[in-house]
């Protein structure tokens with residue numbers, strides 16, 4: 001299982017436009033993001049993180 005670690009934010013990009021993703025409304029423990037929303041700063045699409053797993057698949 002791929003957990004959403006904080007340092008993953010540096011390598012993730014928007015699957016739609018390859019834009020930069022910004023983390024919003026996150027619940028985290030020390031190193032892992034448990035729940036939250038990734039917002040693309042370029043196209044405005046948002047992606048959910050649920051149970052530590054970022055859902056970057058297009059809907």
Ligand SMILES: [Zn+2]
Nearest residue numbers: 014017040043
């Ligand atoms: Zn985008």
